[in-house]
Amino acid sequence: MDAAHPRVLGYLGRALSLELTAVQQYMTQASLVGLWGDESSAERFREETVEEMQHAERIVQHMLQLGVAPAASQLQPVTHAPDLVGLLEQNADLEQQLVDHYDEATRFCRVINDEANGAFFQALLEDEQHHSSDLEAWLQQLGGRRRRGYARYGASTATRRDPRARASF
Secondary structure (H helix, E strand, O other), X not given: OOOOOHHHHHHHHHHHHHHHHHHHHHHHHHHHHHHOOOHHHHHHHHHHHHHHHHHHHHHHHHHHHOOOOOOXXXXXXXXXXXXXXXXXXXXHHHHHHHHHHHHHHHHHHHHOOOHHHHHHHHHHHHHHXXXXXXXXXXXXHOOOOOOOHHHHXXXXXXXXXXXXXXXXX
């Protein structure tokens, strides 16, 4: 097989890091929500763990086929939240990182006319877009995303300026 472009190899390494970050996050969250007594959500997170592990395995196999030693160099720390909606919001953000990464990698492969690696990244992109849609649908079932910052907790603009002002809930 011809040598892959160094930037393509960089995309593969970053993809492996992101996928293993997702594995670590979903696995931890499965245990956490299990401790909360939410076995249904725990099982869903376990399924997500397996799916992301399969992606990581595909990336490792692809890198080996290219003659490159797989290395996930930068795993992100597991994020936490006090409730299921918060966990799902963070997971949706992580999934968006994956979608953006695969989209960029696919576009780059098109630019350099690397059809094989472009098709590989495109397949992962489609999987992650589907996964991202599933997470958004789950969030919608639970009432949707919350607003960020002070508004997330129902604080008005006056509350942010004057801590004595009462928040409206």
